[in-house]
Amino acid sequence: MDKEKAILIKINGELRDLGTPAGPGDRVxxxxxxxxxALEVYRHSASHLLAQAVLELFPGTQYGVGPAVENGFYYDFLTARPLAESDLDAIAKKMAHLARQNLPIRRELWSKEQAREHFRRQGQTLKLELLEEKVAGDEVSVYRQGEFVDLCRGPHLGATGLLQHVKLLSVAAAYWKGDERSHSLQRVYGTVFPDAAALAEHLRFLQEAKERDHRLLGRQLDLFSLQEEAGPGLVYWHPKGARMRHVIEAYWKQRHYEGGYELLYTPHIGREWLWQTSGHLGFYKDSMYAPMAIDEMNYYLKPMNCPFHIMVYKSSQRSYRDLPLRWAELGTVYRYERSGTLHGLLRVRGFTQDDAHIICTPEQIDDEILRVLDFSLDLLRSFGFQEFKIELSVRDPQAAGKYAGSDAMWVQAEASLVKALSVRQLAYQRMEGEAVFYGPKIDIKIKDALGRFWQCTTIQFDFNMSERFGMKYIGADGAAHQPYMVHRALLGSLERFFGVLIEHYRGFFPLWLAPVQAVIAPLNDDCLPYGRRVLEELRRAGVRAELDARAEGVNRKIRDAEKQKVPYILVLGPQEEKAGNLSYRIHGQGDKGKIALSEFLQKIKILVEGKSQHYEIQ
RNA sequence: GCCGAAGUAGCUCAGCUGGUAGAGCAAUUGAUUCGUAAUCAGUAGGUCGGGGGUUCGAAUCCCCCCUUCGGCUCCA
Structure with a gap:
């Protein structure tokens, strides 16, 4: 392989343009x-090329910001008319043209006044705003390629000719500086790679993600639906989806009982008093469904389960000897999410949280946090997720006043979260100022088969509710104390988790989750009675099986079952009937030969119990 | 909520500049009874997302609304 030519340099570890002079003693x-x-710089330079192309194609366009982002780049424009997907071709052509010209990309140092003058002349008010806001000193670096000049810190590639492998992906709206009261800009997204193979690979990844889309698979596999007439963001679980949910819930409950939890069932609506007390009507009202007036009283659909669990807590006097209490509920909540944010199962308006509240004494909190952390990771692993990203959200030290709970509680809460993470030697990212006002939290994201991360677990301290509802327990000293309350959801919501499972497995669920584990395909109608007997036996053994009794050939039955991603297809003909056994196929692998029914049952039982990630019968 | 795009049969989609809808799959009926990824033939299915308007005439043009998609913002 040819030795690649350097396209950038690092001076003392800092990335710079190729040809940047180094001082004596500098490490280059x-x-x-x-x-x-380098990839990041490719992306950034490609965004400049994009802006150059758009400005040439649409004179009078203002350009905003154009950073490199994960997987690509974008640039924001204020255009005379909105851009459409159909404009992308022309823009891409222009970019390719500019790339072929191999324009040198040069860094220049301007005085602020010079930059001001330049952008004023060009009518680039967005750039003028950036100039005033972002540039502190009197000197500012700009990058020039041809006529195009952009305010930029750099570094950049040396010339546009390096940007050969670019793909523009989409155009969408974005607010100027992320502020929804500000201009709506046109954001063009694209991606770039140093070579054609890497670009093709990335485009394959995008295609793959599209094919895994849970909304598509949900329909193909008849798992769930969302229905226009019945209201947006509300999920209908079809029989196959419901079976999977049942399996998930049953396992979840079993694990919770084993883990020292008790299960609760609480109502779906509650009187205004409850939400007044919880504070939801104060800070969360916009996200709640409007109240129902019954007997001159307002009732609200619950957006959270906490107040209900607290009501159970307050139903009797609690002693320190009762604690810790761990109360779990698959609690269905309704939140009025803004219409534009709804997305399949991943963002809905009615969903079931796998919720729990742990109420304990300050002395118990370290143990409880560690316990929840272990529980969460273990549960997620059992669904086949191996990699996690953990975030610790703590309060903004600058604004201590805006938080509920005492300073001491925050300090201890944060300490016990950190302690649990370090005891387990888990890497985490500390998110300063990201805590909710009512307490610090740990969030866990799971990595799916495509390397994407999805937020599931959240473990949150809640100092607000316990304060507002005046939760108390009698301590060993005979005095009343405020308990600690931890709110946690491990899978997050069943809807979202289901969506993630679908995408992660591309519909090829592990046997223990598969809605239909086996389809029986009798060769002809004469074999139907034997097929029915096998079906009965499978069902009695707890196998989720279906009999394909259509007047179709085996080929057709096999094809349809394969398309439904059913793990096993059992072909039954006169031979099998005579021998009292069955021929089985494993999804995607074809005929695996004959096996006795009892052996088949016994072996797949092992796979189910082991939550196996494959269907192979050993 | 905001910006843009889209909505035609259960599904995937075709229908050019206005002249009252079409395919494949699915469904259904009949025949076929088949050895490892689509048996053959027939039938039925749509006030073209909803409402209003322009027009002799609207799936097609205009307005309002609903839903979905791509994003922004937000989040389990």
């Missing part, structure tokens, strides 16, 4: 196209 390293740092 070359950076090659296929390094991760």
């Amino acid at each position: 390293e070359e950076v090659y196209p296929h390094s991760p740092e």
Whole structure:
């Protein structure tokens, strides 16, 4: 392989344009196209190329910001008319044209006044705003390629000719500076790679993600639906989806009982008093469904389960000897999510949280947090997820006043979260100021088969509710104390988790989750009675089986079952009937030969119990 | 909620500049009874997302609304 030419350099570890002069004693390293740092620069330079192309094609366009992002880049424009997907071709052509010209990309240092003058002349008010807001000193670096000049810190590639493998992906709206009261800009998304193969690989990944889309698979496999007439963001679980949910719930309940939890069932609506007391009507009203007036009293659908669990707590006097209490509920809540945010199962308006509240003494909190953390990771692993991203959200030290709970509680809460993470030697990211006002929290995201992360677990301290409802327990000292309350959901919501499972497995669920584990395909109608007997036996053994009794050939029955991603297809003909056994196929692998029914049952039982990730019968 | 795009049979989609809808799959009926990924033939299915308007005439043009999609913002 040819030695690649360096496209950037690092001076004392800092990425710079190729050709940046180094001082004496500086440590200089070359950076090659296929390094991760280079990719970021490719993206950033591609965004400049995009802006250059758009400005040339649509004169009078204002350009905003255009950073490299995960998987690509974008640039925001204020255009005379909105851009459409159909404009992307023309833009891409223009970019390719500019790339072929191999324009040098040059860094220049301007005085602020010079930049001001330049952008004023060009009528680029967005850039003028950026200039005033972002540039502190009097000197500012700009990058020029041809006529195009952009305010930029850099670094950049040396010339546009390096940007050969670009793909524009979509155009969408974005607010100027993320502020929804501000202009709506046109954001063009694209991706770029140093070579054609890497670009093709990424496009394959996008295609794959599209094919895994849970909304598509949900329909193909008849798992669930969302229905226009019945209201947006409300999920209908079809029989097959419902079976999976049942399996998930049964396992979840079993694990909770084993883990020292008790289960609760609480109502779906509650009187205004409850939400007044909880504070939801104060800070959460916009996200709640409007009240129902019954007997001159307002009732609200619950957006959270906490107040209900607290009511159970307060139904009798509690002693320190009762604690910790761990109360779990698959609690269905309704939240009025903004219409534009709804997305399949991943963002809905009615969903079931796998919720629990742990109420304990301050002395118990370290143990309880560790316990929840272990529980969560273990539960997620049993669904086949192996990699996690953990975030610890703590309060903003600058604004201590806006938080519920005492300072001491925050300090202890944070300490016990950190302690649990470090005892288990888990890497985490500390999110300063990301805590909710009512307490610090740990969030766990799971990595799916495509490397995407999905938020599931949240473990949150809640100092607000316990305060507002005046939760108390009698301590060993005979005095009343405020307990700690931890609110946690491990899977997050069953809807979202289901959506993630579908995408992670691409519909090829592990046997223990598969809605239909086996389809029986009798060869002809004469074999139907034997088919029915096998069906009975499978069902009695707890196998989720179906009999394909249509007047179709085996080929057709096999094809349809394969398309439904059923793990096993059992072909029954005169031979099998005579021998009292069955021929089985494993999904995607074809005929695996004959096996006795009892042996089949026994072996797949092992796979189910082991939550196996494959269907192979050993 | 905001910006843009879209909505035609259960599903996937075709229907050019206005002249009262079409395919494949699915469904259904009949025949076929088949050895490892689509048996053959017939039939039925749509006030073209909803409402209003323009027009002799609207799936097609205009307005309002609903839903979905791509994002922004937000989040389990």
